[in-house]
Amino acid sequence: MKRELLKFLILAIVVAILPALLSGSYLVNVLIFVGIHTMLAVALNLLLGFAGQISLGHAGFFGLGAYASAILTTTYGINPWLAMVAAAVAVSLLAFAIGFPILKLKGHYLAMATLGLGIIFFIIFNEAVDLTGGPSGFSGIPNLKIGSITFDNDLKNYALIWLFTLVTVLLSLNLANSRIGRALRAIHDSEVAARVMGVNSRLLKVQIFALSAGISTLAGSLYAHTMGFISPTSFGFNFSIELITMVIIGGLGSIYGSLIGAFILTILPEALRTFQDYDIIIYGLILILMTMFLPGGLVRGVPGLLARLRPAGRQEG
Amino acid sequence: MLEIQAITQVFGGLTALCDVSFTIRQGDITGVIGPNGAGKTTLFNIISGIYRQTSGRILLQGKDISGLPPERLAQLGIVRTFQNIELFGQMSVLDNVKVGLHTKSHSGLFSCSFKLPWHLVEERRITESARRWLEFCGIADLADQRADSLPFGKGRLLEIARALASEPKIIFMDEPAAGLNSRETQDLASLIRKIREAGITVVLVEHDMELVMDVCDRILVLSLGEKLAEGTPREIQENTSVIAAYLGEG
Numbered sequence: 307m308k309r310e311l312l313k314f315l316i317l318a319i320v321v322a323i324l325p326a327l328l329s330g331s332y333l334v335n336v337l338i339f340v341g342i343h344t345m346l347a348v349a350l351n352l353l354l355g356f357a358g359q360i361s362l363g364h365a366g367f368f369g370l371g372a373y374a375s376a377i378l379t380t381t382y383g384i385n386p387w388l389a390m391v392a393a394a395v396a397v398s399l400l401a402f403a404i405g406f407p408i409l410k411l412k413g414h415y416l417a418m419a420t421l422g423l424g425i426i427f428f429i430i431f432n433e434a435v436d437l438t439g440g441p442s443g444f445s446g447i448p449n450l451k452i453g454s455i456t457f458d459n460d461l462k463n464y465a466l467i468w469l470f471t472l473v474t475v476l477l478s479l480n481l482a483n484s485r486i487g488r489a490l491r492a493i494h495d496s497e498v499a500a501r502v503m504g505v506n507s508r509l510l511k512v513q514i515f516a517l518s519a520g521i522s523t524l525a526g527s528l529y530a531h532t533m534g535f536i537s538p539t540s541f542g543f544n545f546s547i548e549l550i551t552m553v554i555i556g557g558l559g560s561i562y563g564s565l566i567g568a569f570i571l572t573i574l575p576e577a578l579r580t581f582q583d584y585d586i587i588i589y590g591l592i593l594i595l596m597t598m599f600l601p602g603g604l605v606r607g608v609p610g611l612l613a614r615l616r617p618a619g620r621q622e623g
Numbered sequence: 624m625l626e627i628q629a630i631t632q633v634f635g636g637l638t639a640l641c642d643v644s645f646t647i648r649q650g651d652i653t654g655v656i657g658p659n660g661a662g663k664t665t666l667f668n669i670i671s672g673i674y675r676q677t678s679g680r681i682l683l684q685g686k687d688i689s690g691l692p693p694e695r696l697a698q699l700g701i702v703r704t705f706q707n708i709e710l711f712g713q714m715s716v717l718d719n720v721k722v723g724l725h726t727k728s729h730s731g732l733f734s735c736s737f738k739l740p741w742h743l744v745e746e747r748r749i750t751e752s753a754r755r756w757l758e759f760c761g762i763a764d765l766a767d768q769r770a771d772s773l774p775f776g777k778g779r780l781l782e783i784a785r786a787l788a789s790e791p792k793i794i795f796m797d798e799p800a801a802g803l804n805s806r807e808t809q810d811l812a813s814l815i816r817k818i819r820e821a822g823i824t825v826v827l828v829e830h831d832m833e834l835v836m837d838v839c840d841r842i843l844v845l846s847l848g849e850k851l852a853e854g855t856p857r858e859i860q861e862n863t864s865v866i867a868a869y870l871g872e873g
Contacts, residue, residue: 477736484735484742485721485728485749492711492722499709502671504697504726504789513732559713 341467347564349521355558358494363424369541371526401519405512431538443537557603624649630679657845700792712771720753723788760784
């Protein structure tokens with residue numbers, strides 16, 4: 307437990323001093339995206355890595371948060387913080403209701419159902435032109451404010467986003483190491499045995515689906531207020547796949563793994579700019595190679611690989 | 624304490640169990656035996672809520688529990704182990720047993736995420752209790768290993784420890800001695816007696832006759848889905864129809 311706390315403190319310190327080491331707003335901007343993606347990957351990991359339930363529709367929840375915040379604040383003039391909470395609560399409840407029928411499905415069927423869900427949201431973002439602005443996007447979303455501080459530059463947004471991200475990481479770590487986290491992993495390994503041990507797997511899966519959707523919605527709201535402009539392309543099927551890639555590359559069931567996965571997959575496209583349209587192929591290749599050689603993800607796979615390279619060396623957890 | 628009343632289970636056209644009635648008495652070690660395909664595991668699956676019987680009732684201390692899902696039965700004090708051990712392979716041995724304490728703890732999503740004080744107290748209690756049950760089953764030294772790294776015999780013990788951690792009224796064991804060597808089987812026999820001494824009623828499906836005759840107070844014999852006989856080990860050993868069913872009637 308002490309070590310857990312230390313790891314988190316180191317992360318928090320790195321996050322706090324990183325912008326000071328970087329020159330230029332471009333890199334800070336990239337790190338803002340890393341933060342948002344971390345929130346999303348951690349949220350998805352709770353569902354995919356812990357409970358073992360796939361969702362190919364999480365980009366849709368992210369989009370719901372972004373559009374809900376955009377519409378409530380810009381069109382209806384509601385306070386952004388209030389809109390953010392309202393969106394997260396409403397989408398969680400929606401996910402809870404959808405979760406009951408959908409999470410009865412397993413494996414490929416669940417993948418298809420959540421894929422459909424994501425596509426429905428994507429179509430709404432595109433077609434409800436009066437509400438969302440359609441394919442040309444939604445602009446003029448106000449920045450968040452606390453008292454006299456407006457989050458209107460990269461550094462302030464960095465602080466805001468990473469505060470939310472660190473809280474998400476911390477709470478998820480707590481959850482992972484609790485009876486609920488254990489029950490989720492138990493469902494993942496053997497649902498029938500988990501039920502025999504008294505875990506209400508059906509309810510728990512739906513709860514975690516709703517929580518995961520809620521965090522994704524929150525990330526969407528933050529994204530909208532930070533960027534000021536959103537368009538449907540950010541919330542499509544590709545992005546859902548990208549999130550799953552982050553979770554798998556980092557390591558299923560590892561919260562820090564999701565952070566690393568989000569970091570790598572956010573930095574990578576920036577580094578691979580020259581490949582342009584081929585980036586999705588590279589994601590695919592990475593996913594294949596990772597599952598072949600590091601099935602436990604980077605967090606577990608790399609120490610394992612190192613241990614294999616020097617058989618005499620001590621193995622690390 | 625557990626009354627099985629006229630249970631019938633039909634799968635498609637196949638009758639797996641036909642009108643089986645039996646009473647399990649509190650504090651007994653009860654054995655369920657029978658040739659392959661007799662319906663022993665089916666009976667266990669019905670009692671533990673995995674299958675829903677075609678007809679018949681099950682009463683726990685007079686209360687009808689037929690058709691309740693496994694998680695409800697666990698809360699009421701009915702747990703089981705599986706023929707092909709069902710561990711949570713990617714979790715540590717200790718964490719496996721902690722899951723067994725799920726019904727004995729109540730923190731929800733919120734108090735777990737925010738580490739509220741009563742949740743921390745509960746976690747400490749869960750850890751202590753889990754270690755106690757590991758010790759009870761003699762595998763305390765394996766606490767930090769991954770469950771899927773255990774040899775088969777230890778996996779069995781872990782499954783039993785996990786089931787006991789929920790402090791059940793009755794534990795159902797589906798072929799606990801399968802795959803164990805004779806030394807391990809002896810240890811299992813003394814563990815089973817220890818479980819009974821802890822006030823837990825034990826029911827086992829088992830093929831190892833030596834073990835069954837050794838530890839059981841009462842035995843239920845099933846054959847081709849029907850109740851063939853019930854009684855003490857001595858009565859069963861002397862029962863001609865049981866001998867015929869096992870040795871073949873020619």
